[in-house]
Amino acid sequence: MVNQETLTPNIGFTHEDFAALLDQYDYHFNPGDIVPGTVFSIEPKGALIDIGAKTAAYIPIQEMSINRIEAPDEVLQSNETREFFILADENEDGQLTLSIRRIEYMRAWERVRQLQTEDATVRSDVFATNRGGALVRIEGLRGFIPGSHISTRSAKEDLIGEQLPLKFLEVDEERNRLVLSHRRALVERKMNRLEVCEVVIGTVRGIKPYGAFIDIGGVSGLLHISEISHDHIDTPHSVFNVNDEVKVMIIDLDAERGRISLSTKQLEPEPGDMVKNPQTVYERAEEMAERYRQQLAAQAQGNEEVGADLADADMMATAD
Numbered sequence: 001m002v003n004q005e006t007l008t009p010n011i012g013f014t015h016e017d018f019a020a021l022l023d024q025y026d027y028h029f030n031p032g033d034i035v036p037g038t039v040f041s042i043e044p045k046g047a048l049i050d051i052g053a054k055t056a057a058y059i060p061i062q063e064m065s066i067n068r069i070e071a072p073d074e075v076l077q078s079n080e081t082r083e084f085f086i087l088a089d090e091n092e093d094g095q096l097t098l099s100i101r102r103i104e105y106m107r108a109w110e111r112v113r114q115l116q117t118e119d120a121t122v123r124s125d126v127f128a129t130n131r132g133g134a135l136v137r138i139e140g141l142r143g144f145i146p147g148s149h150i151s152t153r154s155a156k157e158d159l160i161g162e163q164l165p166l167k168f169l170e171v172d173e174e175r176n177r178l179v180l181s182h183r184r185a186l187v188e189r190k191m192n193r194l195e196v197c198e199v200v201i202g203t204v205r206g207i208k209p210y211g212a213f214i215d216i217g218g219v220s221g222l223l224h225i226s227e228i229s230h231d232h233i234d235t236p237h238s239v240f241n242v243n244d245e246v247k248v249m250i251i252d253l254d255a256e257r258g259r260i261s262l263s264t265k266q267l268e269p270e271p272g273d274m275v276k277n278p279q280t281v282y283e284r285a286e287e288m289a290e291r292y293r294q295q296l297a298a299q300a301q302g303n304e305e306v307g308a309d310l311a312d313a314d315m316m317a318t319a320d
Helices: 015-024 102-115 183-191 278-283 286-318
Strands: 034-043 046-050 057-058 081-088 097-099 122-129 132-136 141-146 163-172 177-181 198-209 212-214 219-224 245-253 261-265
Touching: 015 141, 057 081, 081 102, 081 163, 097 102, 102 141, 102 163, 132 177, 163 183, 177 212, 183 219, 183 261, 198 286, 212 245, 219 245, 245 278, 245 286, 278 286
Parallel strands: 057 097, 141 177, 219 261
Antiparallel strands: 034 046, 034 081, 046 057, 081 097, 122 132, 122 163, 132 141, 163 177, 198 212, 198 245, 212 219, 245 261
16 A cells, blocks of 8 residues: 555645745835736726736726826736836735836927927927917927917917927926927928028018017018118108018028017118119019129138238247
């Protein structure tokens, strides 16, 4: 007869021993960690995730995406393995809370910082407007376009659903501020087709004590009061009216600040013509612009020659 005790080895390892061993195992699961996990149960408002802890971790639906979702299976599939962010310490049941949204949030800020560094132009649909401006989403983050940086003739309310080109004005993760400019994007695009000393036709859209704002192909340039005429004028209202069509010359393009500076002063055949006879200025605009270009070229050449003479003088002094 076979002795049963000889067939059953004396392992000497109980369930209590196993539990004690698990307690000794250092998992190092801390809030803020990013860990791999596998989905093993999808529930109506969340999912259970195996991350190797003693108890399955839980991810609520609101933490599954940076965007709003209606059901967990829009993001997660059973047996899928991916990264999760540990959001909170274990609760009273020893369960950790996880997040995907936090990972997407961190990576989205990293991405927009890179886009800002590259001075990239992005496109996004307006999803809401308020008294201050319009709201868009960039890489899933909510961005704001101030009203002063929206260049459109449409009412703000009519922008909802419209896709706009945008440039970054401010990217501040700590303050959760993502501010963009539609005007800068349009100005940059327009600037790529414009040149200093070019004569363009525009429409007066606004008049201020310091100058007139001229619409040139959907972007606004400033004709400063000092660049209207060689003659002194008290106010731009004495020369222009809103909706006047004018010819102006571009004297500066500042892409970084999104500004176009204009002049009619440099197009005057005779000082004061913009005040006395603006039609003459418009008729001879291209001729005067070419003369202005030649003056700039001659001035630049003169500066180069002066610089070369100074360099030669320095070399001679060093040789002596």
